[in-house]
Amino acid sequence: MKQVFKRPQALSDTVMHYCPGCTHGIVHRLVAEAIDELGILDRTIGVASVGCSVLAYEYFECDFQEAAHGRAPAVATGIKRVLPDRVVFTYQGDGDLASIGTAEIIHAATRGEKITVIFINNAIYGMTGGQMAPTTLLGQKTTTTPRGRLAEYHGQPIRICEMIKELDGAAYVTRVASNSPRNIAVAKRAIRKAFQVQLLGLGLSLVEVLSTCPTNWGLTPVESMKWLEEKMMPHYPLGEFKSPGEVK
Amino acid sequence: MLHEILIAGFGGQGVMSMGMLLAYAGMTEGLKTSWMPSYGPEMRGGTANCSVVIASDAIGSPLVTEPSGLVVMNLPSLEKFERKVKPGGLMVINSSLVKKKASRDDIEVLYVPANDIADELGNPRVANMVALGAFVAKLRPVKLDSVKASLKKVLPERRHDLIPLNERALDRGAGLVD
Amino acid sequence: MLGELLLMKGNEAVAEAAIRAGCRHFFGYPITPQNELPEYMARRLPEVGGVFVQAESEVAAINMVYGAAGAGARVMTSSSSPGISLKQEGISYLAASELPCLIVNMMRGGPGLGGIQPAQSDYFQATKGGGHGDYHLIVFGPESVQEMVDLTPLAFDLADRYRNPAMILGDGILGQMMEPVELSEMLDVQLPPKEWATTGRSGGRRHVVSSLYLDSSELEKLNKRLQDKYLEIMRTEQRWESLDVEGAEVVLVAYGTTARVVKSAMNLAREEGIRVGLIRPITLWPFPTKAFESLEDVGRFLVVEMSSGQMVEDVRLVVNGRWPVSFYGRTGGVVPDPKDILARIRELARGGGTR
Numbered sequence A: 001m002k003q004v005f006k007r008p009q010a011l012s013d014t015v016m017h018y019c020p021g022c023t024h025g026i027v028h029r030l031v032a033e034a035i036d037e038l039g040i041l042d043r044t045i046g047v048a049s050v051g052c053s054v055l056a057y058e059y060f061e062c063d064f065q066e067a068a069h070g071r072a073p074a075v076a077t078g079i080k081r082v083l084p085d086r087v088v089f090t091y092q093g094d095g096d097l098a099s100i101g102t103a104e105i106i107h108a109a110t111r112g113e114k115i116t117v118i119f120i121n122n123a124i125y126g127m128t129g130g131q132m133a134p135t136t137l138l139g140q141k142t143t144t145t146p147r148g149r150l151a152e153y154h155g156q157p158i159r160i161c162e163m164i165k166e167l168d169g170a171a172y173v174t175r176v177a178s179n180s181p182r183n184i185a186v187a188k189r190a191i192r193k194a195f196q197v198q199l200l201g202l203g204l205s206l207v208e209v210l211s212t213c214p215t216n217w218g219l220t221p222v223e224s225m226k227w228l229e230e231k232m233m234p235h236y237p238l239g240e241f242k243s244p245g246e247v248k
Numbered sequence B: 001m002l003h004e005i006l007i008a009g010f011g012g013q014g015v016m017s018m019g020m021l022l023a024y025a026g027m028t029e030g031l032k033t034s035w036m037p038s039y040g041p042e043m044r045g046g047t048a049n050c051s052v053v054i055a056s057d058a059i060g061s062p063l064v065t066e067p068s069g070l071v072v073m074n075l076p077s078l079e080k081f082e083r084k085v086k087p088g089g090l091m092v093i094n095s096s097l098v099k100k101k102a103s104r105d106d107i108e109v110l111y112v113p114a115n116d117i118a119d120e121l122g123n124p125r126v127a128n129m130v131a132l133g134a135f136v137a138k139l140r141p142v143k144l145d146s147v148k149a150s151l152k153k154v155l156p157e158r159r160h161d162l163i164p165l166n167e168r169a170l171d172r173g174a175g176l177v178d
Numbered sequence C: 001m002l003g004e005l006l007l008m009k010g011n012e013a014v015a016e017a018a019i020r021a022g023c024r025h026f027f028g029y030p031i032t033p034q035n036e037l038p039e040y041m042a043r044r045l046p047e048v049g050g051v052f053v054q055a056e057s058e059v060a061a062i063n064m065v066y067g068a069a070g071a072g073a074r075v076m077t078s079s080s081s082p083g084i085s086l087k088q089e090g091i092s093y094l095a096a097s098e099l100p101c102l103i104v105n106m107m108r109g110g111p112g113l114g115g116i117q118p119a120q121s122d123y124f125q126a127t128k129g130g131g132h133g134d135y136h137l138i139v140f141g142p143e144s145v146q147e148m149v150d151l152t153p154l155a156f157d158l159a160d161r162y163r164n165p166a167m168i169l170g171d172g173i174l175g176q177m178m179e180p181v182e183l184s185e186m187l188d189v190q191l192p193p194k195e196w197a198t199t200g201r202s203g204g205r206r207h208v209v210s211s212l213y214l215d216s217s218e219l220e221k222l223n224k225r226l227q228d229k230y231l232e233i234m235r236t237e238q239r240w241e242s243l244d245v246e247g248a249e250v251v252l253v254a255y256g257t258t259a260r261v262v263k264s265a266m267n268l269a270r271e272e273g274i275r276v277g278l279i280r281p282i283t284l285w286p287f288p289t290k291a292f293e294s295l296e297d298v299g300r301f302l303v304v305e306m307s308s309g310q311m312v313e314d315v316r317l318v319v320n321g322r323w324p325v326s327f328y329g330r331t332g333g334v335v336p337d338p339k340d341i342l343a344r345i346r347e348l349a350r351g352g353g354t355r
C-alpha cells in the first residue's frame, strides 16, 4: 500500500494548542516539510518568538531557542555567528516582528544575516487577546482600537516586505498567504526557497505569510479565509519583492 | 458566613457571567464579594472557570481552591474539580451535557438538565441561568431576587431584551429545588 | 464625595481612578495580566478629551511617558513583569530628570518569560531602583481593588509633590479580580504649577529636561539632592496597617494579595488560640520601618510573599536581630494557601526553626 499522507519528520507528534481555523498550524507544517525535503533537520535551529506560536519549540523536532518578545532575529544572529554552517530560522508574529522587534529585524536584514525569517501576519495580537497590531487594517476593530483603526490617531498599517526589500542585506523577500490550497502550495515553495537562499549564504530571507486569527477577529474559520482574501490582500499584495537569481 | 464558589465549563457557556451575577447580587445585599476569572490562553476553546467568594467578613484569597459550592457545566470540569469540593459541600451538575454521575458520596449533588430546560425555553444560551437558579435555590448564598436584579448590571446593554427570558430560566432552575 | 458601589476589575478600576484623578495621557503595550487597563483607557480616554497610544514596545511607552511628563502632563503607563523590565532604562531617566508619573506593574511569575499567573517577585526591582544609578520610586502595594483605587490619586499627588515617578505594585489577582469598589467623583484636578516643564518659552525662561551631567561634581550634586528628597519621603510618607502586633507570639508581615491570604490564615490561628499580629506595608518604598520601631512584646516574625524572599530582607534589616524572622513563600504564580501559612504559624508559635 502506498502512503500518500504523513506527518513530516520535522514536526513532532504533539497536539497543537491553536484555535480552530488558525493557520499557524498550516505554516508549521509547511516549514517542517521544507526542512524534510532539504534534509536539514539535523542541522536546523529554530528560534521561537513571543506570541501564539510561543510553544513552536514543542511542535518541531529540530533544536530550538525561545527568544524574548521581538528579539528573535538577534538571538538567531547569535546562533548563526557561532554555527555558520547550520540553518537558523525565526518564526515570528506581527506584534513580535513588526512592533516591538522592528529594530532587530531591520538590522538583521541590514547586516545580511544568513537566517530565514517566517513572519506570520494576522493583523492582530493573538496571544494577548486581540489588541491592535502594527499590521491591523484601517477601520479594523480591536480591543485597543474600539472604534476601528484610524490613520490619524493610530497610524497606518505597516508593510514589512516593502520595507525590508530596500535593505541591501535582504536577499529574498516574499509575501504569501495561507487561505487556499493554491496559495498554500505557493507558500510552501517560498519557504523552501527561503531556506535554499540561506544554504547558499546569500543573505537574509523573509517569508511573510498572511494568516488568520478567527478567535480575535470574531469570525468563523470560513469567514476568516474570506476576510483574509477580501480585506488583507488588497493592502498586503502577494508576490516576490526581491529574489536572487541563483535560486529558482 | 462564607461561601467559596467555583463555576466551570466551556468558554462560551456563560460561566463568567454566572459568577458575576452572584458577586453582584452579594454586593447589593451588603455582603463582601469577589470574583476572579481563570485567565490565559487555555481559555480559548478550552475550559474556563471563575471563583466567587461571598462572605460577611473581609475576603482573604479570592482564588477558590476548595469550593463549598461547585457548578460544573461540562465533563472536563467535573473531572477536574469534583474531588476538590469541601466535604458537605454542594455540586450542581449540568446533566444535559454531563452524562457521568458524581463519584463522591460526602457531598450533596444536584443534577440539573440545564440545556434541555433552556431549549424548552427557546434559547440554549440560558442554560447557565437554569443551573444558576438551581444552585442559588439550594445553597442560598444570596437571594434569587438579588440575582435577577443584577441582570441589568451584568448583561451588556444590547442583551437587555433577554432579561425576562433569563429571569424565567433562573426560576425554572430554582423550581427544581424544594 | 463617594459614588455608588460598582463591581469592577482591578485593571479597569485603576484606569478609571486615574482618569478621575486627572490623568489624560496613557502610553502602553499589551501584556497579560494587565491588558484590561490599556483597553479601558483606549475606550475611555477619548471620551474625556484624553489620549491613548499603544506604543510599539514598552521601551517606547516609557519614553512617551518621559516626554509627556516633561511637558507637564499627568501621565501614566502600565505593564506586567517582563514589560516592566524593559521600561527600566526609561524609569532611571525619569527618576534622574525628576519627572512625575505613575507606573503600574501587575506582577506575574518570572524570571524570564515566566508565566502569567500572579507573583510578587519584582519587589527588589520596584523598591531598590530597578534600573541603573541610585534612585527610588515611591512604591505602593495595595491589597484590594478599593485600596488600589484609593492609592491612585495619592500616587499621582506624591509624584507631583516630590517630582518623582510613583509605582503601584499589584499582581495578576489584583488586576483580574472584581470587587465592589467606590470611586470618587471626577476630580477637578488643579495640577501644581510645573515651572520646569518644557512647554515652549512663551516669553519666559527656557527649560531643559535632561539627566546628563558630564561634570562629576554637578552629578554628585544631583545625587545629593535626590538623596535628600528620598530621606524626606522616608520621613513623611511611610504607610502601613498594623493589627494586634503587641503581645503577638507571631507577627506576620505581608503586602498586597498575600496579605489577604495571611489574614485568612490569622483567623484560623486565632481559632486555635495562637496570638498573631500583622504588619502590612502599604508603601513598599519607603518601607514602613516606623511600624517596627517601638515594638516591645513580640515573639517572632513570619514574612510571607509570593517570591523566594525579597521583602523579608527589609524586615530583617529593620528588626536587626532583635527577634527571629522566618520566611514562607510560594513562587511561579502559585498563591499561598492559608492552611500552609497556618502550619508555619503553628510551628513558630511552638518555638520552631527560624527558616
Ligand SMILES: Cc1ncc(C[n+]2csc(CCOP(=O)(O)OP(=O)(O)O)c2C)c(N)n1
Binding pocket: A050, A051, A052, A053, A069, A092, A093, A094, A095, A096, A097, A120, A122, A124, A125, A126, A127, A128, A133, A213, C029, C030, C031, C032, C058, C082, C083, C086, C113
Ligand atoms: C516584553 C514583553 N511585552 C509584552 C509581552 C506580551 N505579549 C505576548 S505575545 C504578544 C503579542 C503577540 O502578537 P503577535 O506577535 O502578533 O503573535 P500572535 O499571537 O498574533 O501569533 C505580546 C504583546 C511579552 N511577553 N513581553
Ligand code: SF4
Binding pocket: A017, A018, A019, A021, A022, A023, A024, A052, A122, A126, A127, A212, A213, A214, A215, A216, B044
Ligand atoms: S488566538 Fe488567533 S493566532 Fe492565536 S491560536 Fe487562536 S486563532 Fe491562532
